[in-house]
Amino acid sequence: MSITxxxxxxxxxxxxLGEPVPPAPGAHDWQxxxxxxxxxxxxxxxAGRPARGRIRHALARWLHGRPRSTC
Structure with a gap:
C-alpha cells in the first residue's frame, strides 16, 4: 500500500468516525x-554549554550591531 x-x-x-482528518503526507517535512x-x-x-552556529551569530549581530565594511 502506498503512502497516498x-x-x-x-x-x-x-x-x-467523525474525527479530525490527518495531515497530508509531507505537510510538515520542512518543520x-x-x-x-x-x-x-x-x-x-x-546542558549549560553556549550555543553554536546560526543562533549564536544572530544574537551577536543583534547585541553588537553589524560589522561595518572596510571599503
Whole structure:
C-alpha cells in the first residue's frame, strides 16, 4: 500500500468516525528538518554549554550591531 493510499484510507476512516482528518503526507517535512537541524543546539543550551552556529551569530549581530565594511 502506498503512502497516498494509506492517507486516503485514514481520511475515510476519520470521516466515518467523525474525527479530525490527518495531515497530508509531507505537510510538515520542512518543520521536521528544521527541528532535527537545531536539536544539537537545543541540547547544548539545556546542558549549560553556549550555543553554536546560526543562533549564536544572530544574537551577536543583534547585541553588537553589524560589522561595518572596510571599503
Amino acid at each position: 493510499q494509506h492517507h486516503l484510507l485514514d481520511t475515510y476512516r476519520a470521516r466515518q 521536521v528538518m528544521r527541528e532535527i537541524r537545531e536539536h544539537p543546539q537545543f541540547k547544548a543550551v539545556v
